[in-house]
Amino acid sequence: MTAERPPLPVPAPKITTTNAAFWEATARGEFTLQRCAACDLVIWFPRRTCPQCWTEGIESFAASGRGTVYSFTVVRKGSGAYKDAAPFVVAYVELSEGPRVLTNIVGCDPADVTVGMAVEVEWHDTGEGNAVYRFRPAAG
Amino acid sequence: MSIRGAAYVAGIYEHPRREIPDRTIWEIHAEVALGALADAGLTLADVDGVFCDGTSGFGTMTLCDHLGIRPRYVDNTETGGSSYLAHVGHAAAAIAAGKCSVALVTLAGKPRSGGSGVSFAAGPESSFESLWGISGAPHTYALAARRHMHEFGTTAEQLAEIKVAASIHAQHNPHAFLPHAVTVEDVVNSPMVADPLHRLDCCVVTDGGGALVVVSPEIARALGRTNAKVLGHGEAIKSTDNGRIDLTYTGAVWSGPRAFEEAGVSHKDIRYASIYDSFTITVLQTIEDLGFCAKGEGGRFVSDGALVAPFGRLPFNTDGGGLCNNHPSNRGGITKVIEAVRQLRGEAHPAVQVPDCQVALAHGTGGSLGTRHGSVTLILGQEDA
Numbered sequence: 027m028t029a030e031r032p033p034l035p036v037p038a039p040k041i042t043t044t045n046a047a048f049w050e051a052t053a054r055g056e057f058t059l060q061r062c063a064a065c066d067l068v069i070w071f072p073r074r075t076c077p078q079c080w081t082e083g084i085e086s087f088a089a090s091g092r093g094t095v096y097s098f099t100v101v102r103k104g105s106g107a108y109k110d111a112a113p114f115v116v117a118y119v120e121l122s123e124g125p126r127v128l129t130n131i132v133g134c135d136p137a138d139v140t141v142g143m144a145v146e147v148e149w150h151d152t153g154e155g156n157a158v159y160r161f162r163p164a165a166g
Numbered sequence: 167m168s169i170r171g172a173a174y175v176a177g178i179y180e181h182p183r184r185e186i187p188d189r190t191i192w193e194i195h196a197e198v199a200l201g202a203l204a205d206a207g208l209t210l211a212d213v214d215g216v217f218c219d220g221t222s223g224f225g226t227m228t229l230c231d232h233l234g235i236r237p238r239y240v241d242n243t244e245t246g247g248s249s250y251l252a253h254v255g256h257a258a259a260a261i262a263a264g265k266c267s268v269a270l271v272t273l274a275g276k277p278r279s280g281g282s283g284v285s286f287a288a289g290p291e292s293s294f295e296s297l298w299g300i301s302g303a304p305h306t307y308a309l310a311a312r313r314h315m316h317e318f319g320t321t322a323e324q325l326a327e328i329k330v331a332a333s334i335h336a337q338h339n340p341h342a343f344l345p346h347a348v349t350v351e352d353v354v355n356s357p358m359v360a361d362p363l364h365r366l367d368c369c370v371v372t373d374g375g376g377a378l379v380v381v382s383p384e385i386a387r388a389l390g391r392t393n394a395k396v397l398g399h400g401e402a403i404k405s406t407d408n409g410r411i412d413l414t415y416t417g418a419v420w421s422g423p424r425a426f427e428e429a430g431v432s433h434k435d436i437r438y439a440s441i442y443d444s445f446t447i448t449v450l451q452t453i454e455d456l457g458f459c460a461k462g463e464g465g466r467f468v469s470d471g472a473l474v475a476p477f478g479r480l481p482f483n484t485d486g487g488g489l490c491n492n493h494p495s496n497r498g499g500i501t502k503v504i505e506a507v508r509q510l511r512g513e514a515h516p517a518v519q520v521p522d523c524q525v526a527l528a529h530g531t532g533g534s535l536g537t538r539h540g541s542v543t544l545i546l547g548q549e550d551a
Contacts, residue, residue, distance in 0.1 A: 039293040049293075070409030071294045077408045097316070097413055099308035099360040101299055108299035116298050116305055116360075118411070125409025128537075130298050141316045158297050 034114055034130060034160070035107040038152040045072050047086060049156040057147050057159055059089045059123055070125030091147035092164060093121040100136045115139050119161050133162030168428050173258035173269075174386035174393035175546065177206025177379030178504045180485075184343045184492060186373040187279040191222055191495075192232045194274035194375045199233065202377035207389050208268060210235055215266030215380075217253035220244035220286075221275065221495065229272065239266040245401070245540025246532020247442065247497035249273075250378070252542045254503060255399030257380040267382040274375035275495020291406070295537065303444060303496075304368055306536025308360035311447035313413040315362060317462065322362055324465035325446040326353035329366050329489050331473035332443065336486025338515040343370040344490040353446075367446040369487075374494030376504055394507045397431065397525070398545040400424025405538045414462075416448075416531060417541030418455035425543035426457075431525055433457055436545075438509040438520045439480055440502035440528040443487040448531055449473075453480070456529065456543065475518040484509065484518035499530040503544065510548055524548045 039049055051058045060069040062076035063083035075082055098117035101108075108114065115131040117139070131139050132148060145161035152158060179201030186194060195218070203209055216226045216237045223229075225242035239260050243252045250271055257269035288296075300306060314320050330350055336342040348366060356366040386393045402420035405411075426432065439458075443449045450464040458480055459467040467479075475481035485491045485505040488498035506526040508514045525547045533539030 034299070037297050039297060040288065042290070042293070044290060045293050067408070071291050073290065097309040097313040099305060099312060099362075100358075101301075101305055101360050102358050104299050105301040106299075108301065111299060114299055116300055116309070118309060118413070121409075126411055127409065128295050128298055128300070141312065 034111050034132065036150045036152050036158055037107050038154040039156065039158065044074060048072050052149065052157040052159065053155055055149050057089045057091045058086045059125065060084045060086050068124050070127060090122045093119045093145055093161070095131065095139060095141055095143045095145060096120040096126050097141060098131060098139050119145055130160045131162070132160045167262065169255065169258040169262050169399060170397050170428055170430065171383065171395055172262035173380050173382060173396045175254065175378055175396065175503065175507050176381045176386055176389055176391060176393045177202040177208065178507045179205055180376045180492065180501055180504050181374040181494065182341045184341070184372040184374055185278050186276060191274040191276055195229055195272045196233060198274060198375045198377035199270055199272050202379045203270070206379040206381070207391060208379060212268045213237060213270045215239040215257060215260055215269035217241045217243070217257055217269060217271040219249040219273065237266065245403070245542065247444065247499045248530030248532035248540045248542040249497070250499035251503060251528060251530040251544050252401050252540070254378060254380055254396065254544055255401065255542065258396040258399065261380065261382045267385055269380040271378040271380065271500070272375065273377070273495055273497060273500040275497065276373040277496045278371050278373045303534060304360040304363050306534040307445045307447055308363045310413040310451065310535035311362050311445070314447065314451065317414055318465065320450065320465040322354050322364070323350050324469055325367055325450060326350040327468045328443070328446040328449045328473065329353050331468070331471070332483050332487040332489040334474055335484045335518050336490035338517045339486045339491050342486040342491040343372050344486070363445060363447070369444050369489050369493040369498065371496065372492050372494055374492055376494065376500040378500065378503055392511045393549070394510045394546040395549060395551060396544070397547045397551065398425040398427070398429030399543070400428065401540065401542040403538065403540050413536065414451070416451050416455045416535060417539060418452045418529060418543060421541040421543040422456040425545050429545035431545060435525045436480070436527045437523045438484070438506065438526040439482050440506045440526070441482050442498055442502060442529055442531040443483055443489045444493070444498060444531065446489070448535060449482070451535065452529055452531065456527070476520045481518070481520050484514050497532070499532065502528040502530055506546055510546055524551045
């Protein structure tokens with residue numbers, strides 16, 4: 027767990043029967059993705075039925091945790107748990123495996139974030155048996 | 167089956183107030199319903215079809231109980247701010263099928279004085295989208311704006327031109343929430359909300375509502391009013407596409423062609439366009455996606471006064487739009503239809519009335535360009551269009 031400045035709140039995800047396996051893996055520091063056994067589609071977000079061929083043979087695998095910034099914004103006024111967190115970065119990160127996921131970019135000045143920047147996952151413990159994924163500039 | 171000519175918008179009403187702490191949303195629904203029916207020359211006793219969104223209670227069920235009416239056709243289609251354009255298309259189809267003949271569409275909400283009051287059950291995406299501090303529409307629309315800038319070189323100044331055009335129009339609307347003209351500098355110097363969107367790139371937050379009355383051709387003729395003929399309608403859902411979301415286009419790429427095909431008109435026939443304007447980027451992407459210019463050319467298209475009525479290439483949102491006039495219930499769909507009908511009737515403010523406005527387009531975008539949204543395009547025309 028890497029501290030950042032200022033630390034962002036770490037809200038716990040709401041667990042459902044569909045997403046429980048994903049969030050359980052986060053406790054091990056694993057970003058899991060699903061793949062359809064029938065058509066090979068990498069799936070995001072988790073589901074029981076492939077959104078391409080509509081079969082139910084879904085497998086999970088550990089993803090690389092690496093990607094690039096597809097788009098981002100700097101939120102200037104937060105609310106709720108993020109009331110005092112601004113400015114902070116909300117972004118779509120395009121994972122190496124294909125999916126674009128919403129997340130925060132941490133570990134750098136918001137002004138230094140750029141589209142296309144290489145990033146890697148960083149886990150923030152929720153204190154409830156799982157962790158949320160955020161991304162920081164990739165090492166090297 | 168086509169709905170071309172199968173129905174007419176015969177009554178419109180926009181609530182004149184922008185902050186309404188002294189009414190419930192159901193009172194506002196009733197007030198705008200009566201207003202639109204009076205405009206059409208009809209009463210609640212004539213209504214046999216009821217259409218409203220899914221933001222409150224049981225929608226049509228609650229509304230019919232409140233109003234004391236017993237329609238034979240109801241529709242709670244919920245596609246966010248574009249719902250009301252979908253309702254017009256659905257009403258026209260229902261009328262064409264003989265399911266109803268006088269359809270009432272209403273919207274009411276109080277985000278300014280009473281909080282949004284809208285809360286939907288969490289979807290399957292919720293645990294993957296709700297953790298990051300995204301607490302308002304600007305945060306995800308900003309992602310779309312940033313990506314459009316990255317791919318096409320769109321600038322903050324070009325986006326600002328859209329607000330400027332809306333504000334020029336709003337000066338002539340005595341009910342407009344922001345009735346003063348602003349400059350490009352005003353927009354780009356206003357406080358940043360979520361980069362690259364400034365405060366003035368955003369629509370207003372207002373209480374209020376509006377209503378439409380959609381009727382069969384027989385009833386339209388009997389009313390003797392100048393009515394807007396429904397020529398075409400198209401709708402589409404654009405989703406996050408299994409994590410492959412492309413933030414540079416909207417569902418208008420699908421809803422637009424469907425509406426144009428049904429209407430049997432081309433872009434050069436469109437004299438006026440109500441374009442959903444939750445944010446400046448919403449307008450820019452929609453103009454491209456509807457085909458008024460090529461993808462990526464929106465910034466250049468809006469930069470030379472193209473949107474300014476009455477003589478721009480594509481006069482838009484002559485009431486001041488959601489950007490300056492009104493965005494009741496955080497939803498700009500019904501006002502888009504209302505101003506298009508005013509233009510077709512020749513009842514827009516004289517300073518912004520488009521001469522000889524025979525065919526108009528209205529487009530709605532509900533939800534978020536940054537995640538999932540419902541796009542609906544309507545094409546309306548004068549009687550002989």
